[in-house]
Amino acid sequence: MTGSIDPTKESFAAFKALSRGGPIWMLNLLRFRAVAAYPSDHPNAGKGLSGAEAYRQYGRESAPVFQRVGGRQAWLATPELVVIGPADESWDLAFVAEYPSADAFVEMLRDPAYKVAVAHRTAAVQDSRLIRMSPRRTSGHVFGD
DSSP, X not given: OOOOOSOOHHHHHHHHHSOOSSOEEEEEEEEEOSSOOOOTTSTTTTSOOOHHHHHHHHHHHHHHHHHHTTXXXXXXXXXXXXXXXXXXXXXXXXXXXXXXXXXXXXXXXXXXXXXXXXXXXXXXXXXXXXXXXOOOOOOSSSTTO
């Protein structure tokens, strides 16, 4: 079964309709395939790479574009247990990517080198969530402060 891997046209249009100024955070929740699902004409097809291995290749190939547009990884974690929420919605990796603006994120997606690299992500991911967030300052004492 294939889960949510790529944005729909409607969700991407909604993304672009939001404010474009200032930094954005993108929360990524990822569940990997046991074996990466490359198209038959891809050089990695039939190599038996795991989803995690394919995702690491995506990371290596997309990193130069991510950094060029001003992106940085703000937070990285290995999820251990869903305490509140569907128990079957487990994740292999969670991270927040920070971009200087929504335009920087869109620029990354349109970059020719990124378009080549994203084939590894598509092959790697069984299910995912990508949530755009607006960073907020807190006092460090109260949530939502």
